[in-house]
Each structure stands twice: as structure tokens, then as C-alpha cells.
Amino acid sequence: MKHTIKELEDIASQIRRDIVRMVHGCQSGHPGGSLGCTDFFTALYFEVLNYKKDFSMDGIGEDLFFLSNGHISPVWYSTLAHAGFFDKSELATFRKLDSRLQGHPTTHEHLPGVRVASGSLGQGMSVAIGAALTKRLNGDNSYVFSLHGDGELQEGQNWEAAMFAPFHKVDHLICTVDYNGQQIDGPTDKVLSLDSLQAKFEAFGWHVINTDGNDMAAIVEGLHYAKTLAGKGKPILNLMSTQMGAGVDYMMGSHKWHGTAPNDEQLATALAQLPETLGDY
Amino acid sequence: MKKYTYTEKKDTRSGFGAGLHEAGKKNENVVALCADLVGSLKMDAFIKDFPERFTQVGIAEANMIGIAAGMTIGGKIPFTGTFANFSTGRVYDQIRQSVAYSNKNVKICASHAGLTLGEDGATHQILEDIGLMKMLPGMVVINPCDYNQTKAATIAIAEYEGPVYLRFGRPVIPVFTDPDQKFEIGKAWMVNEGTDVTIIATGHMVWKAIEAGEKLAELGIDAEIINIHTIKPLDDEAILKSVKKTGCVVTCEEHNKFGGLGESVARLLTTELPTPQEFVATNDTFGESGTPDQLMSKYGLDAVNIVEAVQKVIGRKKA
Ligand SMILES: Cc1ncc(C[n+]2csc(CCOP(=O)(O)OP(=O)(O)O)c2C)c(N)n1
Ligand SMILES: [Mg+2]
Numbered sequence: 001m002k003h004t005i006k007e008l009e010d011i012a013s014q015i016r017r018d019i020v021r022m023v024h025g026c027q028s029g030h031p032g033g034s035l036g037c038t039d040f041f042t043a044l045y046f047e048v049l050n051y052k053k054d055f056s057m058d059g060i061g062e063d064l065f066f067l068s069n070g071h072i073s074p075v076w077y078s079t080l081a082h083a084g085f086f087d088k089s090e091l092a093t094f095r096k097l098d099s100r101l102q103g104h105p106t107t108h109e110h111l112p113g114v115r116v117a118s119g120s121l122g123q124g125m126s127v128a129i130g131a132a133l134t135k136r137l138n139g140d141n142s143y144v145f146s147l148h149g150d151g152e153l154q155e156g157q158n159w160e161a162a163m164f165a166p167f168h169k170v171d172h173l174i175c176t177v178d179y180n181g182q183q184i185d186g187p188t189d190k191v192l193s194l195d196s197l198q199a200k201f202e203a204f205g206w207h208v209i210n211t212d213g214n215d216m217a218a219i220v221e222g223l224h225y226a227k228t229l230a231g232k233g234k235p236i237l238n239l240m241s242t243q244m245g246a247g248v249d250y251m252m253g254s255h256k257w258h259g260t261a262p263n264d265e266q267l268a269t270a271l272a273q274l275p276e277t278l279g280d281y
Numbered sequence: 282m283k284k285y286t287y288t289e290k291k292d293t294r295s296g297f298g299a300g301l302h303e304a305g306k307k308n309e310n311v312v313a314l315c316a317d318l319v320g321s322l323k324m325d326a327f328i329k330d331f332p333e334r335f336t337q338v339g340i341a342e343a344n345m346i347g348i349a350a351g352m353t354i355g356g357k358i359p360f361t362g363t364f365a366n367f368s369t370g371r372v373y374d375q376i377r378q379s380v381a382y383s384n385k386n387v388k389i390c391a392s393h394a395g396l397t398l399g400e401d402g403a404t405h406q407i408l409e410d411i412g413l414m415k416m417l418p419g420m421v422v423i424n425p426c427d428y429n430q431t432k433a434a435t436i437a438i439a440e441y442e443g444p445v446y447l448r449f450g451r452p453v454i455p456v457f458t459d460p461d462q463k464f465e466i467g468k469a470w471m472v473n474e475g476t477d478v479t480i481i482a483t484g485h486m487v488w489k490a491i492e493a494g495e496k497l498a499e500l501g502i503d504a505e506i507i508n509i510h511t512i513k514p515l516d517d518e519a520i521l522k523s524v525k526k527t528g529c530v531v532t533c534e535e536h537n538k539f540g541g542l543g544e545s546v547a548r549l550l551t552t553e554l555p556t557p558q559e560f561v562a563t564n565d566t567f568g569e570s571g572t573p574d575q576l577m578s579k580y581g582l583d584a585v586n587i588v589e590a591v592q593k594v595i596g597r598k599k600a
Binding site: 026070095097106108119120121122152156 | 315317318319320321337338339340341343344366367371399400401402403404405567569570571572575576579
């Protein structure tokens with residue numbers, strides 16, 4: 001371990017503060033999924049992902065990460081800043097004119113850490129597979145990670161990708177699903193049930209694991225375990241249970257905070273629950 | 282310059298929601314589908330009164346278009362609702378084959394078009410949708426200019442038989458057209474008669490054209506302003522008649538100048554009546570995050586840009 005669990009939890013607390021402040025600052029954006037995935041991002045970038053400090057698009061010899069559910073950009077941006085990809089002061093520009101921190105992640109403004117645009121849902125798994133295929137052709141044994149929303153899996157392209165990856169033995173690919181059971185119009189079970197994702201992916205030929213995405217020790221262990229499963233002929237799917245809005249009591253567990261910004265009072269309430277550990281931007 | 286005033290500002294997507302509700306009351310064959318954006322598309326009133334005629338398809342736009350095409354078989358009139366980007370580019374071949382080529386009576390209703398979607402940024406701000414849709418044979422393309430016109434257009438397309446693309450937006454803007462207007466597909470609306478230049482505007486740009494017209498009047502320029510809400514079929518007659526009188530034209534749209542209304546007008550004029558034309562449109566670029574007003578200004582879609590284009594085109598006319 002590079003960090004203790006306590007240290008990772010402290011980083012996560014700061015990232016959560018950043019998220020609510022960023023979304024409040026521009027009065028738009030998506031706090032719910034961002035907060036739910038904060039522990040995952042912290043574990044990934046501070047413990048699991050083997051990345052180079054100097055960002056390069058090609059990422060030769062390092063692990064790659066793709067965010068398919070691009071609307072949770074706040075958590076990614078804050079994580080990238082704390083991991084040293086750019087200065088955290090830039091977080092204040094989120095969603096504002098002339099910013100590199102666009103509403104949804106993009107390569108257009110050359111933000112270090114981002115390798116493809118996302119925001120229009122359902123495209124990231126294909127891109128991650130493509131990057132993994134190139135790694136294989138290059139004889140590069142590092143890993144490709146990706147994150148997907150559960151509602152996002154309603155997009156058909158995911159299932160084209162899900163069929164492709166096992167058939168082509170893309171086995172350095174670790175896709176995580178933010179299994180929060182929520183999307184814009186309500187709980188996924190009410191909008192369009194995903195039923196058993198585990199059974200679906202297993203039927204397609206994936207190795208499926210289940211993790212608790214809001215328990216730091218569990219998610220670190222789960223991602224390390226996922227790496228040990230790589231190279232065995234199957235892509236890996238990490239079904240990660242989370243709570244939308246995790247860490248801010250009034251946002252938790254409801255689709256209402258998928259894409260709503262807190263007002264001044266709500267911001268204060270949220271910040272009171274999230275200790276400032278590394279200094280606000 | 283004819284005086285236009287407004288007492289309230291509303292979003293055109295709410296005009297769509299109100300029109301869909303009306304159309305649903307008038308004709309029980311009207312059905313609606315949505316891809317996890319019910320609130321954004323303002324479909325709540327329709328869903329409340331006609332729950333059995335509403336289908337939530339989830340985040341699956343391609344499936345939605347296919348289901349809509351299928352539902353026409355047997356007589357339903359499906360209205361699909363999602364953002365403009367996911368209504369067009371995302372599902373182009375599904376529209377092309379199952380709707381346009383198969384001539385199905387599907388109404389593709391697209392909100393959050395253009396830059397004025399704002400902070401979500403370029404992934405969601407489509408500036409190419411008019412072009413994509415107008416290239417499909419048989420597709421009617423409509424981009425109304427305010428709440429009332431969007432409501433009227435929504436009711437009108439339910440009565441029209443054939444595929445339609447209806448484009449509207451997110452921001453609140455002045456409501457200045459007649460609440461009781463009869464919407465005629467393909468018929469231009471004369472906003473202001475003038476003699477020096479023809480300003481042709483669609484969608485959110487119509488109010489900007491009116492603002493520009495007022496500024497031009499102060500400069501002694503008498504602008505004719507025409508609202509083209511139906512980009513296809515284009516009202517050739519109204520445009521030619523006006524341009525014959527004024528001798529120059531400025532087209533205004535919240536869309537890429539490649540493939541938009543401006544190019545449709547240019548095609549008409551080069552074949553029928555070659556005329557100096559300037560384009561107020563985005564210039565082969567993606568958008569970005571920002572407030573709607575900031576973006577309209579940065580990308581050259583404000584009244585001042587129309588005024589400048591008019592001055593330029595009048596200069597070219599004299600040259
Ligand atoms: C192709 C596409 N369709 C629709 C949308 C609008 N949209 C953005 S997020 C979202 C819901 C996503 O649900 P989920 O993946 O579960 O994310 P969560 O709400 O849990 O963060 C929708 C419908 C989009 N961005 N892209
Ligand atoms: Mg979800």
C-alpha cells in the first residue's frame with residue numbers, strides 16, 4: 001500500500017469538498033454520481049493505477065483510465081488535480097467560459113489526464129477496448145481501466161462492446177460499473193431495469209466481481225484483486241455498489257441529486273460534513 | 282421598424298411540452314417516447330394525462346427511434362424526445378432507414394439544441410443537426426423562435442403526415458409571437474417589412490434579429506426581417522420576393538454555417554437570383570462550456586454581429 005486507508009479517506013474527503021464547491025460555483029453539473037464514485041477514484045489514482053506523472057496521450061507502458069459516464073467530471077477533475085496532473089486552483093474554472101475543465105471531459109482543450117471526450121453516454125467501453133487492443137499489439141502489458149454508469153448500460157453500444165471483449169480475449173481490461181441504481185428519471189429499476197448485470201456479463205463471457213464502492217478498504221482490495229484476474233483470457237467487470245451522493249446526507253440515495261447544484265445553504269451543510277484535509281482550492 | 286414587446290420570458294422546450302399536451306388532447310393517436318430526460322423535455326403534463334400513451338425507453342435513443350417507427354404501423358403518431366444531439370447524430374442511420382426512407386410518421390423532437398444549452402459543453406451542444414436532418418429526403422425541419430411558436434408548431438406537426446424534425450432549446454427567451462397563431466409548415470413569417478436588406482432568421486436568432494433591426498433603424502437602415510421557422514421545405518417564394526426588393530441578405534442561425542439555413546438560402550439564391558449574402562452562424566467549430574449569453578457573444582451570434590453583417594452586405598451590394 002502506498003497510503004493507509006485513513007490517508008486515502010482524507011484525500012476522498014477533500015475531493016468531495018471540491019466536488020460540491022465546483023458544482024456550486026457554476027450552479028450546474030453532476031454532484032450525485034461524482035460523490036458516489038469518489039472512493040473509487042481515490043483508490044484508483046492513489047493506490048492502483050500505475051501512471052506516469054508526465055501525461056502523454058499514447059500512455060505507453062502505463063495504465064490507462066477512461067471515464068465513460070462523462071457527466072461525473074467533477075470527481076475526475078479533482079482527483080487529477082490532487083494527483084498532480086494540473087494545479088488545483090484550476091478547479092475554480094469548472095464549466096466556465098474558456099476553461100480546460102469542460103462540463104464533460106474533452107481532449108479539445110488538452111487537459112492532462114483525459115484521452116478521449118465523453119458525455120454522450122455509452123461510448124467508453126468501446127474506446128477502452130480499442131486502447132487495450134493497441135496495448136496488446138504494442139506488447140505493452142499494462143492495464144486499461146474504465147468507469148460506466150449503470151443507467152448508461154441501457155445504451156446498446158455497451159452490449160456490442162461486451163460481446164466483443166471476451167470473444168477477442170481482451171483480458172487486461174477492467175471495467176467498473178457505478179451500480180447506484182439511479183439515473184435521471186428515477187431508479188433504474190423503474191426506468192428500464194438492468195435486471196441481473198452479473199448474469200448478463202457472465203453470459204457474455206466476462207469475469208465479474210462485486211465490490212463495495214463506498215468502503216475504502218474494500219474498493220482498494222477489489223481493484224487490486226481485479227488486477228490479479230487479468231491476463232487469464234477474460235475481461236473483468238467490477239460491479240461496484242455505491243450510493244449516489246455518498247458523503248452528503250441530504251444527497252444520498254436519490255436520483256434528485258444526479259444533476260442539481262446545491263444553493264449556498266445546502267453547500268454549507270455539505271461542507272460541514274466533509275472535513276477539509278488537504279486545503280480547499 | 283415594427284415594435285415588438287414581451288411581458289415574459291420562457292423556454293421553447295416548455296412550448297413543446299404545452300403543444301404536446303394539446304396535441305395529445307386533440308388526437309388520441311398521439312403517443313410520446315422519451316430516453317431518460319422527461320423533465321428536460323417538459324413531457325410531464327402529457328405523461329400525467331395520458332400515462333398509457335407514454336413510453337419511457339431508458340437511455341437508448343437508437344431503440345427509441347426504431348420503436349417509434351414501428352409504432353406508426355397501425356396508426357400511432359409517435360413524438361420522440363431527447364436532446365438534439367442524441368436525437369440526430371446519435372441515431373442518424375436509424376432515422377435514415379427506419380423513419381425517413383420508410384416514410385414513417387415520426388416526430389423527432391429535439392431540445393437543448395445549439396450553444397444555448399450552456400454549461401454542459403460541446404459534447405451536448407450540437408451545431409450540425411439542421412444540416413444532418415435537412416439532407417434526409419422527405420424530412421421536414423422546423424426550428425421555432427419562441428414559446429408560442431414552438432407550441433403552435435408542435436400541434437401543427439401532429440396534423441401533418443410524415444417525418445418531422447422539430448428543434449428547440451433550453452434557455453428562457455422573450456415570448457413575442459401571437460399566442461393564438463396558426464402555424465403553417467413551410468410558410469415564412471414576415472416580422473418586419475423593409476427595403477435595404479433582408480434578414481432571415483430562425484430559432485433563438487429571431488429575437489436577436491429584431492434587436493438588430495431596432496439598432497439598424499437608428500442607423501437609418503430599413504431592414505426587412507423574415508422568420509424562417511421551417512428550414513425544409515424552404516419558403517422560396519417569400520425569400521425571393523424579399524430579396525428582389527432589398528438586393529442583399531443576412532441569414533442568422535444558432536448552427537454551423539456549413540449545412541444550415543444559410544446554405545439553404547444560398548442554394549436558392551445562386552440558382553434563382555444571385556445576391557450578396559452574409560452568414561451569422563458558428564464558423565466550423567464545436568462549442569464549449571459557459572453561460573448561454575457568454576457563448577452567443579463569443580461565437581458571434583449577438584445582435585451586434587447581425588448589425589455588422591448587414592453593414593458589410595449592404596456595402597457589397599453597392600460595390
Ligand atoms: C447518449 C446520451 N443520452 C442521454 C444523455 C443524458 N444523460 C446524462 S446522464 C444520464 C443518466 C445516466 O445515468 P447513470 O449512468 O446511471 O449515471 P448516474 O445518474 O448514476 O450518475 C442521462 C440520461 C447523455 N448524456 N447521453
Ligand atoms: Mg446510476
